[in-house]
Every structure is written in C-alpha cells, then in structure tokens.
Amino acid sequence: MDGAHDMGGVAWSDKVRPEPDEPVFHAEWERRAFALTLAMAMPGGWNIDMSRFAREDRHPEDYLSKSYYQIWLAGLERLMLERGLVATAEIDAGQALDPARPVARTLTPDGVAAMLHRGGPTERAATRPPQFAVGARIRAKIIHPPTHTRLPRYVRGHVGQIERVLGCHVFPDSNAAGAGEDPHWLYTVRFDGPELWGEASDPKLVVSVDAWEPYLEPA
C-alpha cells in the first residue's frame, strides 16, 4: 500500500533531533501500549505483517498526526475490533460489556522470557533454487499493490545488483493478508545513489534494501 509510512526520500526539511539521555519510554501510557501490543499477539493470533498493515493502512493525515505508540495503539485496536475480541463501546466505557471470546493462549508472566527469546524467525526451508545469484543485475518492479508490501517506493523501477542471498523467508505480502506464509527467496539488493536520486546524488552513496524475489526482475 502506498501510504504515508513509506518515507524513504521524502523531502522533509526538518533536522533529525537526537534527544540527550533519552528514556526508553516517555510516558506511562507508552509502556502499557507497548506491552499490550506484544502480549495481545498471543491470544489475538495475528502475525507481525498483519500488525504492520494495521498500523500503516490509514489516511496519511491520521498516520502523520499520531506519535509512534499512538500508531501502535490504533493498530492494536483495529486488529482486536476486526476479530471481535473487544467492541468500541467497551473501550469507550473502560469495562467489559460482552463475554470474552475463547482464545487459544495468553501470555503469562513466566512465559515472557521464553516468548521474547523464541521471537519469530522467518526463514523457511527452500523448495526451489534462487532465481538470482550474487552480482546479478535486477530491476525492482514497478508495483502499487493496495495491500501490504515491503518494497519501498523509492527503489521501484530502479536497477540494482544482488549483493547477498539471505535465504527463503516468509513473504509479508501474503502473510499480512492471512493467505499463508508463501516463502520466497530474499536478497540484499544494492543501488547506487545516482540511480535512485539522479545527478544531484552523493556520488559515494550506496543504499540497499532487502527484497523478496517476486519484487524483482532481471535487468
């Protein structure tokens, strides 16, 4: 989806503003929103690509007006509402009004360390050889799917080179839609700055993205 989240190369004039001695969280609600998001994935049963799409698939004004954890919160609410785990009236009232939906598992305090240590590896056994080898010249396809994708706009249509073959990984475009993991070969693809940004580019700049095979074609 071509959303406001896809920010690479957008001409923001603002400086990057590092904050000295920045705390991990800036308010108590950020702590709770962060933890609720991590904890709810277990009873909710959604995957990381569904979470990302729930955060990103919103009007640009909405996306850009929210702080980072406000976006997380909005994404979490959407995932839960879609599955009938909560109702808007319940959040507004601050209390449960309907019976809970049966859920397979919940996160216990004792289970936190194991859940974090396990993480969510995305590499899968390959069922076919990779189409591209290191050094191959490729073009990032010009695609504008209305659904979730991880091919940023700023590389689409541009020619790059395969630098690393990273294994076969869960394909977010499919996984976010609940259509299965559909693993594909993943590559680090490098682009020269002038290829992406034209003659005004820094001549000594190289940018890479990690791109799945369906995003690429021979150049």
Add this chain to the structure above:
Amino acid sequence: MSGHDHDHPHEHSALSETELRVRALESVLTAKGYVDPAALDALIETYESRVGPRNGARVVARAWTDPAYRERLLCDATPAIAELGYAGRQGEHLVAVENTPALHNMIVCTLCSCYPWPVLGLPPVWYKSAPYRSKAVRDPRGVLRDFGFELPETTEIRVWDSTAEIRYLVLPLRPSGTDGWSEQRLAELVTRDSMIGTGLPKQPHEIA
C-alpha cells in the same frame, strides 16, 4: 520531566486522552482474561532495564579484541551474537556490517522502525521519526551533520534499509590509542549511535 514533552507542548492534551484510552483498554483486556498485568510489567521491565545498547557494546568490544570472534560475527552474526547470550525477538536474523577507513555504514528502516532489539534495545524517538526515515537513504551525510559530525567526502557511505526481518548492527572502527585495553574498558567507548551509524565511538579521553 522529559525533554520530549517540553519540545511538544501542543501534544499535551492529546496525550492525556491517549493515556485514558490505554488505561481503559488495559482494564477491558484484563477483565476479559486476554492479558495478565504482571506479564505486561515483565515485558516493560525487560526493555527498560535488561535489554539495551550495553549488549551491543559487548559484541563490538569482543570483535575488537578477538579476531576469530570478529570473523564469526561478520560471517554469520546470529550465532556469534547468541554466543554472548543475545537472541530473539527483532533479532532473529542478524547481520553485522563493518566500518573501514573508506566505508561508513548506517542503518535505517524507512517503512517503520525495524531495529535490532536484542543488542540495542528499543529504538529512540529520532530513529522512528519522519526526518530520519526520509533523509537517511537520500542524504545520509546531512543526517550525520544533524548529529554533529562530518564524514570525509572520499568516504563511501552505505545505508542499509531494514525492509525485511534481517536486523543490522554496525561494527564501528576501534578508536586509536586503545592498544592493550581490556574488552570491558573498550565496551565503554561503544555508543548506541555508533552501532546505528549515526555516531562514532567515544575517544579514549572522553571516558575517565
């Protein structure tokens, strides 16, 4: 309290509204038996006090002092970093990229905020901000100027956009004047920003 709040006074009322909503949400989810508040506390405690850039600093200092470890780290970072006990969520597939006198690496996630949690903890606000996510892939030298340093024009700059589940860690150049230093002392020179590529390690005179 925090500098962030002072910088954005206009957000104050919106934050209060958000705060009430998060409280309401936690009440509902707890009442329904979906979450256990003690598990939430454990998650917060993990990332506020146990997982952070000191982990990554240990990895870097080990690579600076142990050539065989450096080799393993650059060849396959996930098992090399697991040797020191760091692994898991948002660090399932790790890659370390090494700075040299001719090459400077910088990490970004233009699409969201992907960041190597097991070695750096949760990302700072600037890393998740629109200016960083937009500018890093187009004008990384400008980003470095925002951080107060200038890279020589002859240095190649390489930006890694974390668009998949691979998480990157920069292995910065070891500062000169540190011959014979212990791993522990070297780790004190390693800053979070030097492992993202928006900073350099401290110089020996900067630590007591």
